[in-house]
Amino acid sequence: MMTQFLAVKEQYPDVLLLYRMGDFYETFFEDAKIAARELELTLTSRDGGKDGERIPMAGVPHHALDNYLPKLIAKGFRVAICEQMEDPALAKGLVRREVVRVVTPGTVLEASMLREKQNNFLAAVVKGPKGFGLAYCDASTGEFSVTELADAARTRHELDRLGVAECILPLDAARLGWVPAPDKRLAPADLGPEWQSALPDEIQVTPRPPAGFELEPARRALHQQFGVASLEGFGCANLPLAIRAAGAIVGYLRETQKAQLPLFARLRTYRDARCLVLDGATRKHLELTATSRDGSFKGSLLALIDRTKTAMGGRKLRGWLLAPLLDGLAIADRLDAVEELVEDAALLRALGDRLDGVRDIERLAGRVAAGTANGRDLVALCDSLLMLPHVAALVAGRRPALLAALHPAPGELVALAGDILDTLVEAPPIAVTEGGLIREGWSQEVDALRALLGDNHDWLAEFEAAEKARTGVKSLKVGFTRAFGYYIEVTHANRHLVPAEYHRKQTLVNCERFITPELKERETAILQGEDRLHALEYELFVQLREKAAMLVPELQAAGGRLAELDALVALAEVAVARGYVRPSIADDTRLAINEGRHPVVEAMLPTGAFVPNDALLDTDADQLIVLTGPNMSGKSTWMRQLGHIIILAQMGSFVPAQSAHVGLVDRIFTRIGAVDDLATGQSTFMVEMNETANILHHATERSFIVLDEIGRGTSTLDGLSIAWAVAEHLAQDVRARTIFATHYHEMTGLALHHAGVRNYRVLVEETEDEVIFMHRVVPGGADRSYGIEVARLAGLPPKVVARAKQVLNALEKNNKLAASLRKTLASEEIGGSQLPLFEASRG
16 A cells, blocks of 8 residues: 555655545655644554554544645645545455645635635746746636736736735756755745746745746647637737746646646736736835735725625725726726716615625636535525626616626526526535435436435334334334444343344443344345435536536626626725715826825724825926925825825726826835845845835836835935935936925925925924824925924923933034035035035035
């Protein structure tokens, strides 16, 4: 037996091999040590090693696999399931075993291992002389997309945006000096510089033989997968790098999923230039899907707007938020649909009620295609499909294209729902091979077998009553166990009353169990009847599942449309609840917000407590705002809310404002705060400069930039010099709409030299005893930072605050350098080619 195990293990050296032995999945050798450690199992051993050595062994019950497998996958392991392919009782010699599936982080289908409202993407990346090819799929939903990217930075951004669970790369393990093992993984840091720059730091890498990424085999694999003779219809025929990556994914899925290969209805080709680009720093700073403080979902923008009723709608909304549109017409289509729903409260409420009864059709269809769907999955699918006619009736005659697309309801899917409803019981068991699936009246043969079994069970009751009367043992009972079959149980106190024809079968602590020839004969009839019934029910169930599998493309399409509707309903609900308005979207570079609000902060405050603010930015007279004001006054809130409004508008949502005009933005850059990067040994200032350099190199006139306290990580003179130069470059050369928040009040002098620069400050009112933050952004520059007042609010001891004021007064009286700087930066000389800034600083 161990020879068989080792032969299988040799084929899968880098995965944990779960080897079926009777009622257990066993692991051996190093796999056993890993499994025992990661799953907190008892490590045992067995005979079979060389020279009498004991072989380490650890196992889990086969019925508990669903409890243990998710733990391994969550920790990044890849797990091969090796099943018994024949009944051990009928096998001649060693039971034949085969690996039926390799479960990996990127190929999971089981609902228990998936996050409902997030996709689980498997990606493949290949690099060429002119860029990178990227393909990614969600095996659980049937989504499959490809693209080509110009450079490593865009590739890294896209993988980061997608949140890829597993990424396969064409790597020669031997050349890398990497020895495959279940608990040894490659990280981007283990690869060459070009791969490192193209991959997010934490991504899980799975090396694959480079031959699996060759162009022609990849093309053939895609032709076969989609049943086409050309890839022209998918738009990627002339994208060789994308084809290579997509073909590698198909090959990987065939190798790992075996008979459970997912079904992909289509291959979507896209270009990242079609979406507003949000890099990792921007997503973090704007807290789109998680808070920057503790990474929690609650408090993020997505948490606020996600009122979706279905998991697939939640995934759709998340995708829209992380990839807002650049196409004005596509944005208008979404806004038209949201507006229709906002203006028709009855329609909005009715659609919400109907969607509440819809389950995750996309992932149910995925399990149907893979042949893993059980009875409950099909009933959930049926319940969801029965909602289609109701949804179609509600949107009939509506003008917005995205609503009209749901009418009429696909007849073949409604018919499938009817078949499921007629065939399966209302609450089928999880197991599909143990009966109890088929509804009474659907199959005459099933009904006849059930009637026969019912007669047998009546016979057992009559037999028990007759035996009680015949023996005089009132406590006698007839029972059944899977291990011993049917039996007659008699307590030890009544053992003297047992007739001679009773044959002892089992002795327990309080009783003995017996069998009679008559009972044995009936047992055989019952068990044979149950086996026939279970086999017949399973056969009918498989026929029904196969009928559903023939409609998987239609199911995926319907699921996608319902997901879009769910996302639109969610956006409409939040717009109604929070008083959002439809933004005006234009192909210009103007951003004009009237009484804009931060959606998340506003929701956390009492109604009416949030102070709204206006904003005007363009690439002409109001291109760069130098924003001054103390900490805690609301600068960051205002900057972030403008980013939120742009993103919401371009994803097709209403926005928190009195009115909003959004000229299409191609990228949002944010540089807000910084910390040391311990992993790469970079200081706060180095991280800040790296992020700033990225912005200066990649921003365009259509970008929106938020910079907060550039230059603070170094000395005052160095920091101010860098801040001035960066702002000047943005104003003169990039000309992107920019907010430049700073505590260097000298920066307000920039407005004297550049026509597109405007000074704004956050209003502060001072009384004799305190400083009041008004949270109102107004024109003009602040002349103080109010740092000591903020320190007092933070709780510094009064003695420390008083002393700080004394020191500040002394410094201000004697600081000739500060006065010289202000004079120099306010002068016309700063605009010349020879800056007198540093000469002045020597005075």
